[in-house]
Amino acid sequence: MPTFEPFHALRPDSKYAEAFSSLPYDVFNRAEGRAEVRRRPLSFLRIDKAEVTLPDLIDDHDPRVYQQAALHFKEAVERHILTLDDVESYYLYRLSDGIHTQTGFVGCVSVSDYDQGIIRKHEFTRPDKERDRVRHVQALAAHTGPILLAHHPDAELDRIVAEQDKQPPLYQFTAEDGIEHTIFKVTDREAMMTIGSQFARHDHLYIADGHHRAEAASQVARLNDHDDAGLFLAVSFSRDQLNIQGYHRVVEDLYGQSVEELLTRISSRFTITRGRAPETQKHRFEMYLKQEWYTLDYEQDRPSVKDNLDVAILQDELLTPFLGIEDPRTDSRIQFVGGVKGYAGLEQLVDQGTMAVAFHLHPTGLTELMEVADAGDVMPPKSTWFEPKLRSGLLIHPFF
Template sequence: MPLIKPFAALRPTAGHAGDVAAPPYDVISAAEARRMVVDRPWSFLHVSRAEVDLPADSDPYAPAVYAKSRENLERMRRAGILRADPVAGYYLYRMSSGHHSQTGLVGVASLAAYASHRIKRHELTRPRKEDDRVRQIEALAAQTGPVLLAYRARPELDDLIARLAADTVPESEVTTADGVSHALWPVFDHDQMATLTHALEALPALYIADGHHRCAAAARVAQQRRQANPSDTGAEPYHFVLSVLFSHEQMRILDYNRVVRDLHGLDVATFIRRISVIFDIVGAPGPVRPTRAGEFGMYLAGHWYRLTLPPERIPFDDPVGRLDVSLLQDHLIGPILGIQDPRSDERIDFVGGVRGLEALAQRVETGEMAVAFSLFPTAMDALMAVADAGELMPPKSTWFEPKLADGLVSHLFDAPRQDP
């Protein structure tokens, strides 16, 4: 089986991309999702977060939610808002935000390659979230949230995608509520598709940037369906996962910052003294945005501080240990604040850099949190080094921006049918 192959996408029909496009299901709260669907009957949140159409106290993991997702997807198809392409193709996908723009390719990636670690992960998944995506995929017989994949930049593939994008006008283009422009256009020409498949097959590896739960859930669904299908060939649609690929040089990672609810029984003065044993600490006149690895900002008791970890404390030969998220955890959050497992400890929370440093200070000023930390963003090279070493990054190490939109392309398991 090829690493990546074309597929017949379910897409918004002409003029409806703006009605459908929605943020990824997992970057907004239930309350935010409910607000975002007001007066938007065709928002894809009715599929990806179908609890918005059920009572506010509904369990988001209840069977009724997945049944409603299926109902809403079918409703959008019957109304002619979504339609399946009659033939398979690749799709060019461009995201633009401010001065940043990246153009990649939508296809379906081999789950056999994921099982053999040619598609590499760098995070653990949470069972409950993975189970949720399994039930969603099975309810819809489709994958509706793409996995974000990166590949090490290859001029021949990068140039090919750039040429194809330059030669045609996007078939749909929409600007979402966060100000990001999403443009999509198909590649149905057989020669162009063959050239793309050949170039993609030459890639030694792909890296999951975002979507570990979607990929793991897709693999579970494939395994279950293979076991239930005596005539399984390995080529069925469920053996592939909906993906968007970008060159690693185009990807943009923002900081993923931390806020902690209390000082673990310490007063402010003692807390600062404990920190100063390990870090160089100086006061700052305003918000601190770290400018290099090993440097951190801290907001505490109405003041900003700059923390710098001496180089001799950084294990440069350890791809996980040298990450800034690891350095802060290993030298401060764990030993001083007593949070040993940030994946499960409810005293810590995480704030994506897209929300700005002001959001960190606000969480402290309201009294919700006691201290906030700003971090230098993880580099793509660092992510790939961890994945290549077969290691796992700490939770909430990367915040990719801009985010892919949900609803612009979906991957159906059933054969394309004639939609209205």
């Protein structure tokens, strides 16, 4: 029975919402982040990735990074860019790219639910990234980046969305990448009671993205006596609304073999056809090297849901035995490319000589993700790429 609670949101004045909001901190490297805050000086990235406002010689995890984040945060409050809502509320967050639209519920979930597995996870976390977010949350006394959750379809929650959609939004703007962001504040008491009670009817919620932020919230809760530190910020979407794209792989060399040798070895486990397939589908991989596409079909059945994931098949049946990628988390020869770049982005990496071979994957399904989580298992690294991306800084959960 998950807890899903309203909260006092710290949020930007509507006239600042577009300029202040930012894509998540982890989609930028330091150089990209510097360019972003030069171009958009109000950007929440100044707070979320404060190292981009400090000299290059300062390490990302230097204490001064978190001190700087706190200073920028305090400045935003003092300048009344950010103000605290006077009543606890739920919010709806709608994203649209002109073709796909999805609407999620914004509220606070319980650290206790996360620790007990009521909020289910499917990914290992890295200690260095955990430490970074713990120090960031502690410095601000606030959860600033929402966890992306998925819940099973719920007709009553869908009804709330339809009703609230008729109300004027708090924010509505189209970002530079073409994604329209709309946020509604839920103030009707009956609607609020329905939201809380309907989420409580679900057995589990599932982390789709944000494992490091969730784990950091759990650790922060153990360091603080404040009751609100035991809650953290989340946006939950029905699983049938979330849009997962393929998370593709590129490898920098052919592991000392020719193209012909590689193709011969791969043919022992996959059926190979020259050219790209007319459509992407499960257990079908498209490989690009030497300016040519090959379609690889895998026709065997593997023993578990996790084993049957395309990312697992590619890793176990090709990347490890034929290209020597034993651990994709640590091997510097492999990189991951989010679905938004598609075929053209993969071709560019290979054609310019940065990488030797690229693999285009069919998206992992939300049902598969949930089944893996329900089994208490974890997905291979970089299994899912969600688009469009939530923006940070629009709704913040303070516990000061």
